Amino acid sequence: MPPSRPEPRPDKARTASQRLEKTIELLDHRYGPATIQTARDLPLSVVPPHIASGFQALDALTGCNGIPVGHVTLLSGRTTSGKLTLAYNILAHAQHGSRAPRGKSALTPESVGIFDLTRSSDPDYIARCGLDLQHTLFVRPPDPRQAVPLLFDLLQGYGFKALLVDGLGDLLKTRSIARSFDTALPQLARALRQARCALICLDEPAPPWLSWLKLGSGAIAHCASLHVDIKRESWTADSDGQISGYTAHAQLIKSRWNMLGRGGGDDSCTLGVEVGP
């Protein structure tokens, strides 16, 4: 039987609480009121710095008014689900802030980077999504093993507002790269916070048998502060019958700032994505 911890003597406890109150008074006097607060007094949720996604419903769903800056965001969905277009829209908003992204902004856009690991990016489409190509750096590592060190290097004070990793699934298919990526994730999270940069990773949902056989890498999903799954519902067409966008269903899988999904509240929304002419 473990020995019981002795109860503090009442006079000693009183002295400790008095000392604490005195210290708080001193700090309040020196640094202003409410410098020290109890957890009870803190606001329920603190909205972190964020990038608007351009969709009010999605911004409300994430609980942080968009995509958090300084954190990892995971957008998952099958091919042609619309996650890439959504990511481009987010990057356009990262470049132009709250201003209109489609060529109407007068101020210098922020810099963003796209890790084009699939080598399938189309600058014309990206420009029509509202991105300023002059302030968009495309990174295509000659060797996939360079991807992780490159990511770290780009976070070292180059002022990127957001980085998009397209084709994470392909990258992590190589066991050695997946292992180094998983190992680097905590360090990456710290680097993102310091660089005040948002990292958006695009991933495809892994088949269940991978997790049953413990072959899949779930580290990125674990590390991500926000995880949204996208499913395309239908294409939308303009008056001429040309496809002008699509309707997608966004399902919140995880958010550090929205606990409603777990409580049985609204955890999904519908997005109407339009692409510029």
Added chain:
Amino acid sequence: MTILCAHTPDFLYRLAARQHADWDDGSDARERRPVVLTGPDDRIWAASPLALAAGALPGLTPRQARARCPDAAVHSLDTNEADAAQAAFIGVLARTGLPVEPQSYGAAYCDLSAISRSPGDARPVCADLGKQIRAEIGVALTPALGVDHGKFTAHAAARAVPPGRMRLIDRADEVSFLSTQPLTLLPLPPEHVQQLNWLGLKTLADFARLPASAVAARFGKAGKLAQQWARGADERPVRALAQAAPEAVTVEFETPCASLDRARDAIMHALAPRLREMAERLEGCRRIQIELHGLDSARAHAQAGFAQPMCAADDLRAGVSRALAQREWPGELSLARVLLLDLAELAPQALTLFGETLQMGAANASAAPFARVLNRLGAKHGAAFFQGVVVDPAHPIPERRTEWRVGVES
């Protein structure tokens, strides 16, 4: 077409030297002092042959010019006198009633098609025009004349002969004439000229022999056009002064604008597509005029001029800043209207050992946002950084609408 190119080398320097006999007194060249002339933008607009030979090229700051040519004497250029001389120069050509297209100071094209069917027929007319120009603006500013079916070859011909002489090129001799001319006659961007030089291409014939698709892939539309010129295929007409009605670019501010930086950025943003088109046509503007509209319907005009035709965003940005800073603003701005005036062919760039200093505008973060990334990480990671450029957004084949450029545009 029969096109005459009249070109007076070192026009601005020769004009200024007329007032300063000591600059060119015929003494031993070793005892003469090199001279550079600065324009209203505090950049070198003209330089004496000695200063040019030392590397004090137009576009540099006086400090940069002194670094290259420590003995250079820096003087201010009288732009009013230069404009008057240029007007007289153009006036002589315009009096013929033929279409005349002014280029930079002391250079112009004149379309002789109405009076001569071939360059050979134009000899007496050209001789007469040369005499008239010499009589009008002085012996020191006598032009060299070149005549051909195309503008570029006529220009090359005018540069191939000394002032007071003319060179007429028949269609049959075009290719052989051009083949020996230096590559630096092409008004390509300095970095492209430098790359071609590193590849060992020295003459127009070397450039003309390259596969057209490879040139287009590496140097874009401007390179493709330049190669056509190098092959003697130049179908550009002479744009008469009366036809050259400039098209205004209008910038509407969503919220009232009281900041110079914001106004400049908005203007440059609106001008970007136009500048891109001009660069593809190897054209530039020599003057930019801005009409500012205040909220209370007050108006103000601002303008800036350049020594040579410009189409680089950095150079224009510096010009717009200068123009906006000079003028008193009509309160908060609601609208700005910009005119790019005096469009002309870009000036050929000389090869330099340190070409980067020739960029007139300060290389700022907004102009080359990833230059630092490339400088620091390029060597470590190799060719991992690309920039996507939309070159032809309306092309029917999607793959042809865009280009990938290795590295980052600076």
